[in-house]
Amino acid sequence: MSVAGSDVRPGEVAIELPAAFDAGIYFIGRIRTPFKTRAECPKSPAASDAIGRVELDARYAAGLEDLGLYSHAFLLYWMDQARRDLLQQVPAHLGHARGTFALRSPVRPNPIALSAVELLGIEGTTLTVRKVDCIDGTPLVDIKPYFASIDSFPHARRP
Amino acid sequence: MSVAGSDVRPGEVAIELPAAFDAGIYFIGRIRTPFKTRAECPKSPAASDAIGRVELDARYAAGLEDLGLYSHAFLLYWMDQARRDLLQQVPAHLGHARGTFALRSPVRPNPIALSAVELLGIEGTTLTVRKVDCIDGTPLVDIKPYFASIDSFPHARRP
Numbered sequence: 334m335s336v337a338g339s340d341v342r343p344g345e346v347a348i349e350l351p352a353a354f355d356a357g358i359y360f361i362g363r364i365r366t367p368f369k370t371r372a373e374c375p376k377s378p379a380a381s382d383a384i385g386r387v388e389l390d391a392r393y394a395a396g397l398e399d400l401g402l403y404s405h406a407f408l409l410y411w412m413d414q415a416r417r418d419l420l421q422q423v424p425a426h427l428g429h430a431r432g433t434f435a436l437r438s439p440v441r442p443n444p445i446a447l448s449a450v451e452l453l454g455i456e457g458t459t460l461t462v463r464k465v466d467c468i469d470g471t472p473l474v475d476i477k478p479y480f481a482s483i484d485s486f487p488h489a490r491r492p
Numbered sequence: 493m494s495v496a497g498s499d500v501r502p503g504e505v506a507i508e509l510p511a512a513f514d515a516g517i518y519f520i521g522r523i524r525t526p527f528k529t530r531a532e533c534p535k536s537p538a539a540s541d542a543i544g545r546v547e548l549d550a551r552y553a554a555g556l557e558d559l560g561l562y563s564h565a566f567l568l569y570w571m572d573q574a575r576r577d578l579l580q581q582v583p584a585h586l587g588h589a590r591g592t593f594a595l596r597s598p599v600r601p602n603p604i605a606l607s608a609v610e611l612l613g614i615e616g617t618t619l620t621v622r623k624v625d626c627i628d629g630t631p632l633v634d635i636k637p638y639f640a641s642i643d644s645f646p647h648a649r650r651p
Contacts, residue, residue, distance in 0.1 A: 355631065361602070377639075430557065435637050437637065449643055475593075489638045
């Protein structure tokens with residue numbers, strides 16, 4: 334374990350990643366948002382009521398059938414600008430190191446972000462959604478319907 | 493678009509997938525459950541109070557720092573036995589075709605499953621969790637802390 338790289342803060346921990354990948358991802362679309370740079374992005378979806386669009390590739394159009402029956406969905410997307418080798422990070426709001434798996438930071442071994450969004454509309458292969466926090470053009474990896482029965486834990490504790 | 497393959501049911505829609513992947517995934521651990529075959533797995537986490545273990549590879553140990561401060565976490569894992577080319581599926585409980593993005597089926601272009609679990613304990617690189625529904629040995633892709641403020645929608649509607 335070593336600390337290396339120009340944008341690693343004191344207290345952060347970087348590792349050497351495996352030599353090869355174990356599986357492959359298809360980008361299935363793009364997320365369009367008002368945020369053109371990382372600096373413009375809100376720190377979390379809670380800090381944003383921004384309206385965004387999910388543009389699914391035409392190839393996958395048939396997969397949207399019945400999604401409009403749900404009020405909310407999860408978006409999984411690929412944080413393609415994030416480094417993957419930091420296991421402890423020092424978020425500015427926290428001021429000390431915390432494990433990557435205890436953070437929602439885009440920096441993680443597999444930079445897949447997860448956002449629960451409100452579905453405002455679906456037209457063709459374009460979804461209009463509320464609460465998006467990613468940079469414009471972020472690659473989409475998956476869309477899943479939100480089930481309150483298994484996904485909602487209103488009393489979940491956090492520090 | 494065509495329907496092909498021996499385990500495609502009437503009404504299901506299969507497509508040709510892209511020729512190449514766009515990004516790569518590292519398997520970062522394994523999920524241990526009581527379910528040795530797909531037939532033994534519960535249909536959803538809601539149908540299971542099974543206790544499981546998440547065994548993170550030693551390489552990523554530092555990433556768990558502070559995860560114990562949270563009561564719940566999301567697990568992302570790779571459904572490595574699932575085909576990836578079906579865009580409409582006929583779940584047995586539904587009896588007609590529904591789009592893959594309106595289902596939580598493991599069958600999807602990127603077979604990443606998402607489960608919110610209760611964290612019962614963390615010892616070394618092993619997490620003990622409640623509510624797991626996957627087959628024993630399923631590859632782990634990510635662990636994220638659960639934030640009720642952005643992840644919990646108790647009134648989300650579903651059909």
